Amino acid sequence: MTVLVNGERGNGIDPSDRGLQFGDGVFETLRLDAGCPVLWERHWARLCRGLEGLGIPQPREQDCLDDLRAVAGSSLALAKLIVTRGPGPRGYAVPERVHPTRIAMGGGPLAIPDAGQILRLGICGTRAGRSPLPGCKHLNRLENVLARREWGADWDEGLMLDGYGNASCATQSNVFILDGRCLLTPPVDEFGVAGTRRGWLLEHAARAGLLVQEATLPLDRVLAAEAIFLSNSRMGLRRALLVGQRDSVAGDGPASAALAMVFELGAELNALV
């Protein structure tokens, strides 16, 4: 894995960096195609929203793009971009002069499940807490770490509920259920992250004759759903089944037709460069 810290190789992080001290920063996980981040505008917009929410000056966009190109190890690669508030003295108070730290890491192999593979989704006991920075990808990710530790040996992902017991997200992806010709996904104004692929789906579903809408999803509704989907920047849009449940979509029923439309939409999303 190649790592750049403020554009340079081989640098360690200052132990006083507020990213380490407090999780005071944001990050993006990006799919790179020939060194170019897919859906960059969405990643950049979310990164900037998070930085603005925290009051951290934003880095130069071109520096981020240059870093990502430099860490891209293969034609199709996954990379992570982190921006923290940089080093500071003891205590929570933000220093008068902030020198943000920019970290780019990438080049690991990009393992994408086959489009036809149905992911096995378990249910985690760890709840998603109210986000201090709703919708953004901040560095306070202990809940995800704890939920990830709950995965059973036969799980590909873990569903996380919010404080009200409604589905919020999965440990590293957004969740959707199929309802007729509508894909329903939990809102992200309190819990969870506004995924870039989720955003794309909300805007482009109509092309495939589908509608994607935000809806509160009690666990019962997820348990009874005809089909479940997960999305993130690594794998795009993939179908999932709850562990222990059987695929109930019949051969040629309306659910089967809707499912085919979702797969078509997913194929379009997954082919974006």
Next chain:
Amino acid sequence: MTVLVNGERGNGIDPSDRGLQFGDGVFETLRLDAGCPVLWERHWARLCRGLEGLGIPQPREQDCLDDLRAVAGSSLALAKLIVTRGPGPRGYAVPERVHPTRIAMGGGPLAIPDAGQILRLGICGTRAGRSPLPGCKHLNRLENVLARREWGADWDEGLMLDGYGNASCATQSNVFILDGRCLLTPPVDEFGVAGTRRGWLLEHAARAGLLVQEATLPLDRVLAAEAIFLSNSRMGLRRALLVGQRDSVAGDGPASAALAMVFELGAELNALV
């Protein structure tokens, strides 16, 4: 400030350290007296509880004590001890072999407010979220950072409410209100941190003829309280007044007598070595 990473000076942190990536670790802020941490048993117990909750192997206690002694800059000093899960590959999954990172930093000047000084306490809009590791001091501290950014120019601390609108804690201390001869403090089973001084006060208040008890504290009750106190490892136990409120404790009433008892208790706490 002197910094030791795994016992050595001058080391940077591996950018892949999970403390930076996810806030995957815990910390303690300690008052050192001639190189020895005050109330060490309580700090160590809480650190170990947090590590156990996260499934991070605990470091050798003696290594931590040696580090703290080495970073103590003056006879009375403040230090911070961080233990993270150490470096890892991409993703939330915990690596099979964990090599925790131990960081000790200290030596900054220890600014303790005068015992008689009444701290000015503002009320923050940032809420304390449900802790993923109740009572422990984990590295996910964005809420504290955001609340600290709200401090007005005339604030010494900021009160944080929980999701129910009850007082939870202050940005860097525990909160108490005086009720007769009882000091009431919010429980820490969902929100906030189980402070070492808070723990000591719960156990030792009887010595001064007082009782310290956990109680849910709606904001109204804090607003109406005869007296408010704050505690942490840096300043011990200090009195606070809400910004804009006037000291209502009369000269020789029962409240005044109780106040004197709290100051006596605080003096005992602050003198611990």
